[in-house]
Structure formats: C-alpha cells, structure tokens
Amino acid sequence: MPTDIQWFPGHMAKARRLLQENLKLVDAVIEVVDARIPSSSRNPMLEKTVGNKPLLVVLNKSDLADPHLTVRWEEYFKGRGMDALSVDSLRGIGVGGITARVKQMAGNKTISLGSSGRLPRPPRCMIVGIPNAGKSFLINRLVGKKAARTGNKPGVTRGQQWIRVGGQIDLMDTPGILWPKFDDPEVGFRLAVTGAIREQVFDLEAVAGRLGLWLAEVYPEKLKARYRIELPHHLDAEGTLGLIGQSRGLIQQGGRVDTYKAAVLLLKEFREGVLGRFTLDLPPSPD
Ligand SMILES: Nc1nc2c(ncn2[C@@H]2O[C@H](COP(=O)(O)OP(=O)(O)O)[C@@H](O)[C@H]2O)c(=O)[nH]1
Ligand SMILES: [Mg+2]
Structure with missing residues (x-):
C-alpha cells in the first residue's frame, strides 16, 4: 500500500539529518x-x-x-560510478547477488584489537529509498527466517540494530x-501511475487517462x-478510457x-503487470 507519509520541509530536514548520521555507520549504501x-x-x-561511499542501486520490481x-539502466548507473543490480523482491529473484556486491564494493573491513592485531568484520550497509x-520486501527477502540479530554496536544510533545477512554483511535493520x-x-505522473503516491493526492481519472494515451502512443x-x-488516429485521454x-x-x-471505473481498471491492471512490462523513464543516452 502506498504510504501515508506527507513530506513537509521539517520532515525532509530530519530525514536528511538521519541519513547523514547513519552514513557514518555504514561502509556502503543500497538505494x-x-x-x-x-x-x-x-x-x-x-x-x-x-558522497564517496559506495552506492549500489537496486532496480526493484524488475518483473514489471x-x-x-532495465539492462540499459544498469549500464547507466555503472557508468556513473555506482553499482547496479535488478531484482524482484516479491519472488526473491536476484536478491542473492546483493551480499556479494556489497562485499566487493566495501572491500575488506577489520576491527582493531590493539596490540593483538586486527580481526576481519563484515561490511555494514543500509537500505534507503522513497x-x-x-x-521492506527486499529486507525480508535478504534476511529471511534465519536472521541473526547481532545487537547494538558501539557508536550506533540509539536503538539501531544490525542483521547479519548470509554470514556476509551487516544490514541496518x-x-x-x-x-x-x-x-x-x-x-x-510516473510516481502516481506506479503507485508511489497515494491515490488521495492525485486525480485518478486524469492519471489513468494520461497512462492510456501513453500506452496508445x-x-x-x-x-x-x-x-x-481499435485505436482511432485522434485520441484523447477521456476517449481512451x-x-x-x-x-x-x-x-x-x-x-x-x-x-x-475504466480508470480504476486500467491503473490496477497496469500495476499488476497484466498489460505487459513497461518502463516509463528512459536512460539518458551516453554522449
Ligand atoms: N511486482 C513486484 N512488487 C513488489 C516488489 N517489491 C515490492 N513490491 C510491492 O510494492 C509494494 C511496496 O513494497 P514495500 O516493501 O512495502 O515498500 P517500502 O515502502 O519501500 O518498504 C508492496 O505492495 C509490494 O507487494 C517486486 O519486486 N515486484
Ligand atoms: Mg516499508
């Protein structure tokens, strides 16, 4: 379900502050x-x-x-110094590749034991996104039922928990x-059509009509x-619906x-993927 979060400047400032705090605790970020x-x-x-922390862009809902x-988008992100991976968190497809990517991006991490040397430790990462x-689906897929909560660590934001994933990486819970x-x-429009914005805040019929026209084109x-x-040559949004x-x-x-009703149906079927698989954002062409 689309969330009820309403973003006001104060909330945005707080979210940004929390991100900055959490960034200090992690070796890599999964967006x-x-x-x-x-x-x-x-x-x-x-x-x-x-900034300079390694960033893995996970293209979720790749099934839709x-x-x-999706391949072109992966290449685009990689070309900009990030890593990228496509997954389907609903079915767990591709999710297994994430831990190896994070390990690779973060490099080997160690804990200092003072004069007794250093001990390897798993890299720490966090998941962020709109x-x-x-x-949540991705975290559940990553963590599964074998989640090992490793408890609070020194220097971690109060209440912050880490989950060890596959014995390989520590994920902020x-x-x-x-x-x-x-x-x-x-x-x-694209956020509304994909369900990222809750329906109370946009005109459903206008969004679905625009979607219908986009599909027709x-x-x-x-x-x-x-x-x-049959689609006539001259079609408007209402005509499509x-x-x-x-x-x-x-x-x-x-x-x-x-x-x-036609608008509700079209939006529902589009989001469920029964019309096919569509990408509304085109990757910028490399030049
Ligand atoms: N088709 C498809 N749906 C997904 C996938 N991942 C999540 N969803 C759906 O997207 C919605 C939001 O997922 P959720 O994990 O709650 O998003 P969050 O707000 O980022 O935590 C849910 O209704 C899921 O069923 C995916 O890979 N494929
Ligand atoms: Mg969630």
Missing part, C-alpha cells in the same frame, strides 16, 4: 528504486549526500519493467525513508490486445461509459 521509473523514483539529494531498458520502492521528487509534473498493440479495441470502459461493459445508468 532501492522502482525499475519502471529508475530516475523518477530516486530521492533528489541522495547521490550527493552519500521492460527487461531491455516510499513504496520495496524496501530499519531502512532510510526519503522523499520523492516533487517539482516536475511528469515525474509526479508507445505500446498500441498491447492496449489493443488487452482490451480488444471511454474505449476501455465500453469494451469491458462499464456503463453508468443512462447508458454513458463509466470512465472512472
């Missing part, structure tokens, strides 16, 4: 993004705040994204929640096949097509 919108689902200041574009990116981008309406065959419709509603028999009293 969870939605593979359908790898750019729109990033927090605008994360990369800068993380266009696989070719609401609904899939942080609570993810860092950060705000999404606000200012760009196109980003807002970019993936007309998928739209036609799913709803058994009208065609879907008519085809599915979503008719109001009086015989008019119920475009609201």
